[in-house]
Amino acid sequence: MTNGLRGSRLLIACYTVELLALAIWVGGLIVIIAAVIPAVFNSLNMETGGRFLTRVFDGYNRLVMIAAIVLIALGLAQWMLKQRPLGRVLDVSASELIVLGAMVIVAALIVFVLEPASVSLQEQAFAAKVEAERKAAYDAFFRSHAVVRALYVLNLGLGAAMIPLKVRRMLHAGGAV
Numbered sequence: 172m173t174n175g176l177r178g179s180r181l182l183i184a185c186y187t188v189e190l191l192a193l194a195i196w197v198g199g200l201i202v203i204i205a206a207v208i209p210a211v212f213n214s215l216n217m218e219t220g221g222r223f224l225t226r227v228f229d230g231y232n233r234l235v236m237i238a239a240i241v242l243i244a245l246g247l248a249q250w251m252l253k254q255r256p257l258g259r260v261l262d263v264s265a266s267e268l269i270v271l272g273a274m275v276i277v278a279a280l281i282v283f284v285l286e287p288a289s290v291s292l293q294e295q296a297f298a299a300k301v302e303a304e305r306k307a308a309y310d311a312f313f314r315s316h317a318v319v320r321a322l323y324v325l326n327l328g329l330g331a332a333m334i335p336l337k338v339r340r341m342l343h344a345g346g347a348v
Contacts, residue, residue, distance in 0.1 A: 183227045184346065185245055185248075185249065186337075188211045188241060188245060188247055188335065188342050189242065189337055190237075190239075190334075192238035192242050192244075193330060193337065194335055195205075195234050195235070195237075195238050195332040195333055196234075196235055196238045196239075196274070196326075196330045197327060197334070199231050199235070200231065200323060201327070203227060203228070203231060204323075204327075207224070207227055207346055208224065211223055211227075218297050220295070222297075225293070232278075232281070232282045232286065236278070236282060239274070239275045239278055239279075242271055242275075243271070243275065244263075245286055246263050246267070246268065246271065247301075249263050250263060254255055257330065263340070264336060265342060266335065266336050267333065267336045267340070268317060268325055270329055270332055271327050271333065272292060273325050274326055274329045274330060274333065277322050277325055277326045277329065278289070278294065278326055280322065281319060281322050281326070283287070285315070285318060285319050286319055289312065289315040289316050289319050290313060292308065292312035292315050292316075293312045293316075295308045295312070296308035296309045296311075296312050298318045339342075
């Protein structure tokens with residue numbers, strides 16, 4: 172097998188894995204927002220639906236962390252290959268690095284800081300027995316959750332912005348641009 176064919180297969184594998192990671196990141200959130208959340212709240216009461224969606228987002232967040240690790244690993248591998256002949260077509264742009272960095276920072280902030288705090292507030296609201304406590308707990312939860320939702324939407328936008336950056340690089344590597 173020639174180096175060119177091996178390099179071409181490596182390039183296709185890298186592109187495929189990158190696009191799959193982005194599809195999980197972006198597509199997963201679109202499915203949750205457009206299909207899962209409306210179905211849950213049209214079918215279940217607030218407490219059951221809230222707990223169900225907490226589990227859905229826990230699963231999504233795990234997949235996003237895996238996707239982030241894959242994208243970072245591929246970016247590092249491509250950076251390391253930069254000095255080799257194949258590395259020129261694998262070169263990651265500064266724009267990709269900036270957008271990926273922002274995506275990872277926002278995701279980490281959601282997963283490790285804000286989401287756990289929001290879930291804790293949600294559980295306090297569900298556990299409150301006195302109406303005044305319940306109202307105060309729900310108010311705190313919804314304020315916290317508004318920030319989390321906004322960051323999810325921001326990350327969706329960043330992920331969507333990453334796709335054309337990746338496609339442009341892939342087309343450039345293939346000589347189309």
